Amino acid sequence: MAERLDAPALAEEVEEDEDEERPPLRLSRRGILVLSGLGAAVLGLLGWVLYFSSALDVQTVAIQGLRNDQLTVDEVRAAIGPVQHGPLARVDLDAVQRRVQAIPRVAKAEVWRGWPHTLRVKVIERQPVAAVKDSDGKFTQMDASGVSFATEATAPAGVPVVELQLSAPxxxxxxxFPQSALVAAAVKVAAGLPSDVAKGAPSLLVRSYDDIELRLAGGATVRWGSAERTDRKATVLLALLKQKAANYDVSAPDAPAISG
Structure with missing residues (x-):
């Protein structure tokens, strides 16, 4: 007896035969050339829009991170100069970063594109840990890494003042031990002071490399010695300050002393 196929099964079999017989779709050489030409034209147009047209020009330079009026937005923009103009895609970000970081008050800068029209610059300002009193009476601000970045007629509030009063030896x-080394030692001490002590803007008198003395806001003195073991000395000083005295000695932090 002949086997009978139902209609759905027969239709499925016919479709499979047609799929097997259907030749794959192939582009002619001319079609490939046309599509390649269109793709190149689209990429060329995008490149022109990005790099040469004014459609995506820099319209805003956004500066962030400024903490006080010592460094202004206008100063940062002036330092960037003509590099900030033209198509955003063509702005040399490394050049902008170098120009901003060349500002004495800037410790670090980050630069990126904020599409479609904004050049963004994040500034990290140097923070003074000491103000060194110069021979002319002015004060040079220095950060924790020992970089001097500003000289003004007065010391900033809440910053320890370093003064050289060198002994004869x-x-x-x-x-x-040149003055630069002595100043660097004093700045190291200032950077390592407990925050509460530093905010009181004590004076650091440098008589020699191993003879640094602090004069606290209340009038008490601290014999610090050299800049060695500053972290340990700072910890010991915090403990000693719980006792009221006129003189504190942390020059030998394992054997501290108080008097007066």
Whole structure:
């Protein structure tokens, strides 16, 4: 007896035969050339819009991170100069970063594109940990890394003041311990002071490399010694300050002393 196929099964079999016989779709050489030409034209148009037209020009330079009026937005924009103009895609971000970081008060800068029209610059300002009193009475601000970045007639509020009062032996040994080394040692001490002590803007008197003295806001003095073991000395000083005294000695932090 002949096997009978139902209509759905027969239709499915016919469709499979047609799929097997249907040749794959192939583009002619001319079609490939046309599509390639269109793709190149689209990419060319996009490139022109991005890099050469004024459609995506820089319209705004957004500066963020400024903490006070010592450094202004206008100063940062002036430092960037003509690099900030023209199509955003063509702005040399590395050049902008170098120009901003060349500002003495800037420790670091980050630059990126904010599409479609904004050049964004994030500024990290240097923070003074000490103000070094110069021979002319002005004060040079220095950050924790020992970089001097500003000189003004007065010391900033809440910043320790460093003053060189070299002893005779220190003056004789100036070739071995130049003033720059002495200032660097004092700045290291200032950067390591407990925050509450530093905010009181104590004076750091440098008589020699291993003879640094603090004069606290209340009138008490702290014999610090050298800048070595500053972290340990700061911890010990915090403990000593719980006792009221006229003089504190942390020059030998494992054997501190108070008097007066």
């Amino acid at each position: 220190a003056q004789d040994a100036i070739s071995a």
